[in-house]
Amino acid sequence: MVELILNTKFIRQYQNKFPLIRKEAILNPEVLSEEGEIIHLVDANHQFVAKGYYGEQNKGLGWVLTYNESEKIDTSFFKNRILTAINKRQPFFNDKYTNTFRIFNGEGDGIGGLTIEYFDGYYVINWYSEGIYSYKQQVISALEEVIDYKAIYEKKRFDTKGKYIDDDDFVQGTRGEFPLIVKENGMNFAVYLNDGAMTGIFLDQRDVRRVIRDKYARGKHVLNTFSYTGAFSVAAALGRASKTTSVDLAKRSKSKTIEQFSINGIDFEQQDIYVMDVFDYFKYAKRKEKKFDMVVLDPPSFARSKKRTFSTAKDYPGLIKDTLDITEKNGVIVASTNTASFDMNQFKKLVDKGFKESGEKYQILEEYSLPQDFKTNKQYKQSNYLKVLIVKKL
Template identity: 65%
Template sequence: MKEIRLKIKNRFLKRYNKGYPLILKEAVQNIDNLKEEGQIIQLVDDKNRFIAKGYYGLQNKGCGWVLTSNEKEKINDTFFHKRLLKAISFRGKFYSDENTTAFRVFNGEGDGIGGFTIDYFDGYYLINWYSKGIYRFKDYVIDILKNLSDCKGIYEKRRFDAQGKFINEDSFVWGEEAPEPLIVKENGVNFAIYLNEGAMVGVFLDQREVRKKIRDKYARGKNVLNTFSYTGAFSIFAAIGGAKKTTSVDLANRSIPKTIEHFSLNGIDYETQDIIVEDVFHYFKYAQKKQLKFDLVILDPPSFAKSKKIRFSAAKDYKDLLKSTINITEKEGIIVASTNCASFDMKKFKGFIEKAFEEMGKKYEILEEYRLPQDFRTIKEFKEGNYLKVVFIKVKK
């Protein structure tokens, strides 16, 4: 396929010369030259001087990803082979850890090829493709995984449609099909994974270190509230860590059987815990009305959420959600404030925290903070890629 030259606007040149990997639509002068996703593209300046090489693939604000600053490097099976094997080697300690059998193997631009990720679940590999463009290279990636000695099977999720929009289409690709559920371990705790069940397979791997810290340091003897609880992962770790009781709240009906399954897999009597299907925003009002208080509250909302009456955006509404959380947290209690919203940084997130406590007339202390774990590799040139921000906050008397 012929390589297409794209001229970068002068005001973006510095950014791309420093290694910025996402090819922004607004950075390109002649974007109409792009015809077919998967095309190899060369970024050049006004004088046709080479900057970088990448591919065309529609994803969010981008129209592709930079792959190399070497003009002579070919984007072929050898290129993908080198990048993937380097990424796998980087995760060596995870492969050898018997207590953790689920982790990220390839993290898009953090490992040198934006547009897809690969997760490992006890011998099974799950590829997430985010554009039609990167999907053109699927055979390179699948062939590499098929030849790994520990690969039992491969699954994929195509998160795009013909127009490049996000969808959730998944399928089994190769090898033997995984049992349902597939039981994996995270720091010795069991999780049930369903590789063929839409976008979310049962646990968010990027919160591994936070869950471990809750279990090992913060849960013992505490009354714990886990909001936006999904399959109850934080609740399981809190219960194993000796929590007096956990309460898991999520709007989705499936959260009850999923959370029960996780408690049962770890030998915990789910009937001693509370699992509630309710809009979290409504639950906060209920808890305040009933004067319920919790020693440890986990606040990990999606970046965007909507119910019949409420629309939530982390960038706009996190501060107010945190104020509701402060209302139902005991004095000297802990709030684990978390967000995966990539549109603001840790400094701004801490600004939300400061403003919330200020408006509530309360004092606080930041005890710990977390970003993405080591297997979710990021690069300094693409700060948006390091999206996870978690702060452990102590509510002062």
């Protein structure tokens, strides 16, 4: 156990159960040596404030696990946290139309740096630091005690060079046959739990996909930018869109999107799928005078291609302006970001700036953040990272 002395001005924050061990809050970070070691946060008089673990993420030095000095960080600790989280998700386990969701969401469920997702009997553990990964055996033992599973897979997301550690993701159980076809609100999605960092679907957009299908897509020509495996396009097509157009720079996005259409009984040859830079597509569409009734914008927080870099905070207004050039009057834009560094009000300002600079008026129809299974921590606003605005161009 290592004692970290808190800067006086941060003590109240941790007494109020702030979960992230921030670098600037610590006076003696040099005492840290090995990721995974247990930390006691103390005041200048060495009075206990909180207990956590050392695990470097881009967000900080580690996470608080408990405010009880005598609570041990062992298999029983992990079992209690995971069981509490699973009990809160019982409505999802009982939903016959959805069999994939998040069962444990990091600091929202009491253990920052750890998430666990459920895919129809298969579980995927995401480790976000070497520190939390050092508790692998305790976490897996705890999981085994509280769930029945077909297999457990893992994703190690903590390589120091910012790259995914690409080795065999299988942990134990019976290896799955992939693609595994899962259901979300009655839609089918193909997922691969053994194929690198991505599974094929971002579960945090479940509510947005549903509302696109049920409320906005009918009769519309829908453009899905940064389309990844085409999940928004599938939702739009199942919602009786007249046509979908999917655009993504990644070469395998085309075959993945065709696969998602096919397992839903949608004729992919009636849809347009482009492998190209989204910004080049905007220029092409403008040149060809293409117009869309609905455009989905869900870019990565930061992306770099050979031609350009994209950063949400800097470039989102420009993305809105490019989109408005090819959006019909009364068209709908689904503007989304998963950038944790600013809140919904700041995101609204970025969208507003794009409209104002284009001289266009708009109306916000709906807003979305994380779905219920992505439990957040009220003391740590960044844990509610997803911001989605459904905006009508007037």
